[in-house]
Amino acid sequence: MLFSHENSEYLLELLVDNNVLDDSQIQKALQAVENSNGQLNIIEVLKDMKYVTDEKILTILAEAYGMEFFNVKGYGIPLNALEKFPAEVAKQYKVIPVTFEHDILTVAMSDPTDVDTIDSLRYLLNCHVEAVIAPQDHIAQLIDHHYGSLNENVDSFLQTIQDPEDIGSKLVEDLGEETDDANNEAPIIRLVSLLIVEAFKKRASDIHLEPLSNRYRVRYRIDGVLNEVESPPKYLQANITSRIKIMAKLDISTKRVPQDGRIHLTMMGKGIDLRVSTIPTSHGESIVMRILDKSSVMLDISTLGFMGEDIEKINRIVKMPDGVFLVTGPTGSGKTTSLYAFLNTVNESTKKIITVEDPVEYHLEGINQVQVQNSIGMTFAVALKAMMRQSPNIVMVGEIRDAVTANIAINAALTGHLVFSTLHTNDAPGAITRLIDVGVKPFLVASSIKAVMAQRLVRKVCRNCAEPYAPTEKELTFLNLSEDFFEDGTLLKGKGCSDCSNTGYLGRMGIYEIFMVTDEIQRLIFRNISSYEIRVLARKSGMKTLREDGLRKVLAGITTISEVVRVTVGDEE
Numbered sequence: 001m002l003f004s005h006e007n008s009e010y011l012l013e014l015l016v017d018n019n020v021l022d023d024s025q026i027q028k029a030l031q032a033v034e035n036s037n038g039q040l041n042i043i044e045v046l047k048d049m050k051y052v053t054d055e056k057i058l059t060i061l062a063e064a065y066g067m068e069f070f071n072v073k074g075y076g077i078p079l080n081a082l083e084k085f086p087a088e089v090a091k092q093y094k095v096i097p098v099t100f101e102h103d104i105l106t107v108a109m110s111d112p113t114d115v116d117t118i119d120s121l122r123y124l125l126n127c128h129v130e131a132v133i134a135p136q137d138h139i140a141q142l143i144d145h146h147y148g149s150l151n152e153n154v155d156s157f158l159q160t161i162q163d164p165e166d167i168g169s170k171l172v173e174d175l176g177e178e179t180d181d182a183n184n185e186a187p188i189i190r191l192v193s194l195l196i197v198e199a200f201k202k203r204a205s206d207i208h209l210e211p212l213s214n215r216y217r218v219r220y221r222i223d224g225v226l227n228e229v230e231s232p233p234k235y236l237q238a239n240i241t242s243r244i245k246i247m248a249k250l251d252i253s254t255k256r257v258p259q260d261g262r263i264h265l266t267m268m269g270k271g272i273d274l275r276v277s278t279i280p281t282s283h284g285e286s287i288v289m290r291i292l293d294k295s296s297v298m299l300d301i302s303t304l305g306f307m308g309e310d311i312e313k314i315n316r317i318v319k320m321p322d323g324v325f326l327v328t329g330p331t332g333s334g335k336t337t338s339l340y341a342f343l344n345t346v347n348e349s350t351k352k353i354i355t356v357e358d359p360v361e362y363h364l365e366g367i368n369q370v371q372v373q374n375s376i377g378m379t380f381a382v383a384l385k386a387m388m389r390q391s392p393n394i395v396m397v398g399e400i401r402d403a404v405t406a407n408i409a410i411n412a413a414l415t416g417h418l419v420f421s422t423l424h425t426n427d428a429p430g431a432i433t434r435l436i437d438v439g440v441k442p443f444l445v446a447s448s449i450k451a452v453m454a455q456r457l458v459r460k461v462c463r464n465c466a467e468p469y470a471p472t473e474k475e476l477t478f479l480n481l482s483e484d485f486f487e488d489g490t491l492l493k494g495k496g497c498s499d500c501s502n503t504g505y506l507g508r509m510g511i512y513e514i515f516m517v518t519d520e521i522q523r524l525i526f527r528n529i530s531s532y533e534i535r536v537l538a539r540k541s542g543m544k545t546l547r548e549d550g551l552r553k554v555l556a557g558i559t560t561i562s563e564v565v566r567v568t569v570g571d572e573e
Helices: 005-017 023-035 042-048 054-064 079-084 087-093 115-125 136-161 164-170 187-201 234-247 309-318 335-346 380-390 403-414 430-437 442-448 473-479 519-526 531-540 546-555 561-568
Strands: 096-101 104-109 128-133 171-173 204-211 216-222 225-228 259-267 270-281 284-293 323-328 353-357 368-371 394-397 418-423 449-461 466-468 492-494 505-516
Touching: 005 042, 005 054, 023 042, 042 054, 054 128, 079 096, 079 104, 079 187, 079 234, 087 115, 087 136, 096 136, 104 115, 104 136, 115 128, 187 204, 187 216, 187 234, 187 259, 187 284, 204 234, 204 270, 216 234, 234 259, 234 270, 234 284, 309 335, 309 449, 309 505, 323 335, 323 403, 323 430, 335 353, 335 394, 335 418, 335 449, 353 380, 368 380, 380 394, 380 403, 394 403, 403 418, 403 442, 418 430, 430 442, 430 449, 430 531, 442 449, 442 519, 449 492, 449 546, 449 561, 473 561, 505 546, 505 561, 519 531, 546 561
Parallel strands: 104 128, 323 418, 323 449, 353 368, 353 394, 394 418
Antiparallel strands: 096 104, 171 259, 204 216, 204 284, 216 225, 259 270, 270 284, 449 505, 466 492
């Protein structure tokens, strides 16, 4: 901070008036100035003698000019203020944004008398600007951290993955004021855009941003498997988190409780929804973004991967006039996609279809979809009870979680409605005992359940790099099969190429276990026997297990033995 002769005298007067200096200190400083033949400035001499500091001087100046002294050392500038304040403006005028609230931009500067800078900023930024006072060296450090090193490091990071100039054309946010070119040039915006674009290009279903003790990890879930990708520096964690929360319209000031939001984007000409979930961890907020590509959802049963007689069974089930059809499997096994395909098949103008979901992932034309909102009392049970008064032909319940929901769904089936729903069980016959365990009477289960389908998703062999292979001795031993079993099959395995990111797999398909409730099985359910006995009888009735269906797809060269084993281990007898 430089001081002219005039403002040095004024400053000295202020320091004396505020009892910062005593007479002896002033005399020593004046003597030093005199000895230098006027070459030294008295304020600089007082600072060299440690009688005053820049901070003290600025505090007194701020008070004299009716301004606030702001400690910017180590200050984390809010993302919305950074986005409003271009780097070149900060570097030219040597000021830094502090806050941007209610259309008022507050900036930190070191000279309270510099009204020209404030006027220039108001003109350049087209908003109301107010100033606070801060030491120039602290301002310079903040400029370097947020604009110098941030820009350079983010740009460098972007260049290691892809040309950042390409990002703006690939991702156009459907967020009103945030679609202008100026904002798309902000480094954090471009970085977050890149993470989303890259995930979409790699066909990822989820983006995981995980704060660890000494790094910030980014992983994409591709074909059901998490893959770590090039991750941004740890110090960008807070800025990335804030940016995503702003996009998802979440509260950026709330960091101690989980939050859920949604981002609507147009990506490469396609409408994309991102379901955003945040949860606090010991090293910051962990974020998962589920990518919901409306154009990729398979709404045709024939595309789901049913083989042989299974497709005939499914077509027969979905055309039943009443009853309950359950789809079971763990989270991420494709249950919702299957249900949507079934609903799309029976979606006719002569039928009224209502769904209750948590959340509504994809919007289906011609179907009434209800969103569960537990916070206002709109639970599955409440919504389902209300839906029955709407006189539907077909009802879909996103998940049966308790006895109340289960009983309402079963009663709906018994009164002439076709009900689709999901349940968390390992296999198809296990759904029967699960319903009885939650409190549904066995005779109601036997009367209402028409069929249960268990499913898993396996990765498909990449057709571009597929090559024949023979099963290993270890695989044969694990499956308890001989080589003769695979004699007539066409076993393929991907060796890895650019199309599949060197994994050997590209895309996924389902493997299924379809359990039809026959008259004989109904009698067993009435007697409340174990799921094991039901399973044995179902096998005798022709039910193929998940692993058997998977091995059919191995023989057809669609997937590999290791994939089938991976998703069915623990599900077989």
